[in-house]
Amino acid sequence: MKNKVRVQLCLMMFLEFFIWGAWFVTLGTFLGNNLKATDGEIALAFSTQSWGAIIAPFVIGIIADRYFNAERILGILHLLGAVLMYFMYESTEFSGFYILVLGYMILYMPTLALVNSVSFNQMKNPAKEFSMVRVFGTLGWITAGLSISYVFYWDHGTNIDQGLLKNTFLMTAIASLILGVFSFMLPKTPPRAAKSEKFNIKEILGLDSLRLFKDRNFSIFFISSVLICIPLAFYYQNANPFLVEMGMENPTGKMTIGQGSEILFMLLLPYFFTKFGFKKTILVAMAAWVVRYVLFAFGDAEGLGVSLLLGIALHGICYDFFFVSGQIYTDSKAGEKFKSSAQGLITLATYGVGMLIGFWIAGKISTAYLLNDGKHVWETIWLYPAGFALVVFVLFAIFFKTEKIDYRS
Incomplete structure (x- = not known):
């Protein structure tokens, strides 16, 4: 290039x-x-x-x-x-x-x-x-x-x-x-398919890859991916208002610590993935979700607000270790014919259905714990996604059977 x-x-x-x-x-x-x-x-x-x-x-x-x-x-x-x-x-x-x-x-x-x-x-x-x-x-x-x-x-x-x-x-x-x-x-990037090529709704939506659900492990991973997006939605929707309400200075700038950690853990992911395998990598990500929300629930912005900053910094593990690992896993399970449709199906399920449910639940819970003075009972609000992530962690640990995944960097 x-x-x-x-x-x-x-x-x-x-x-x-x-x-x-x-x-x-x-x-x-x-x-x-x-x-x-x-x-x-x-x-x-x-x-x-x-x-x-x-x-x-x-x-x-x-x-x-x-x-x-x-x-x-x-x-x-x-x-x-x-x-x-x-x-x-x-x-x-x-x-x-x-x-x-x-x-x-x-x-x-x-x-x-x-x-x-x-x-x-x-x-x-x-x-x-x-x-x-x-x-x-x-x-x-x-x-x-x-x-x-x-x-x-x-x-x-x-x-x-x-x-x-x-x-x-x-x-x-x-x-x-x-x-x-x-x-x-x-640089020019022309269309890949011919105009005359038959329109395939199944391929566009990733439905061609539905046969992957015959694999029990993939089904469990897929369900876990949808469910883990519910606590993820809490972070996207509530993190900045929470930090502002807690009185943290420069909250938006400090939230970029999460993106900095993304870069770091993206570099560490290939080693961790090959050393410990897919299941342990995913479980570490799920555990990080639990820890993050517990830190948010019981942390405060006084002094340096270390507990809140640590919660933000866990974003790299939460995101990279789950979603990037999941993309690698999906790619390895799909085979050459269904790689694109399988990735499309996972994206549709997570960023589409999973987070749609998550935003709705986060809105309901935030409303339920809104005080008359306009403040929120954040300790209780954050314990909901923490508990939900813990349930997903336990279910995945029990039902997903360890298997070797072919990872190529």
Whole structure:
């Protein structure tokens, strides 16, 4: 791969995840403080990610794979997204905002697959080259969080009260506009399927891989993947509002510790996976979810807030050791014919169905433990996902039988 192309792909990935991290992390805080949204309404807003994940395969399977270059669709989606982001910046009530965020996530979620397609199309050996490009996405997310907390100070108490947190949407609109224009300069990635090729709804939704459920271990893993997304939804939806309510300074910037740990544990994963095997790796991830939420339940922001920072830092283990290991496991079980459809099925089940359920439950529980003064009983709220993750841990430990997985770095 030429250096010019590598730079283009790295910048594309940086902007792609800068855009997501620039508004999604602080969404709950913005909605509660700026639009006076209820916990149930906040859950509805976050669940748009799941609806986007459910609809995304149709966008990729019907349009990108058959009719237009991936980089052009990427550009159009981000240009449209920039417009919606600007209107979200101007929003003053939740009802109008919800329509906008739903439309935006339907546009944005397909771009996650499109940036991968553009990248893979330029690589001779994706297994070795992709990680060095993808890491710039994590750096983009980190840069967005640090900018909000340490450059613009939008998540400081007084600035939140003044409504400055809405500027995250304006910043995202500008970044989305830049990526939209830049996408048309990316290397060409033509459609993979012929226009005349028969439309296959089963392949688009990953239903071709349903035969994998004949394997008892895969069925248990699949169910566990859906269930573990319920406590994951609690983190995405509640972490930033929780830290703000606890009085932590620069919460958005400090949450980037989680993305920093992602990079570290991504590097450690191949060793851990080959040394201890798939089952133990997954169990460590599930245990980390339990520990994280216990730390949140009983920690405080006084002094350095070490317990809360440790909970944030566990994100790398929670995410990498479960989801990346799960992708490797799914790839090994699917075989050559069903690799793509199996990965699509897992994505649809986790980011789609699993997190949709999780956001709904998180909203219900947060509402149940909301006090009259607008504060939450966070100790009790965090014990719910901790307990749920513990149940999934026990069930997986009992019913999933140890097996050797072929891992190739």
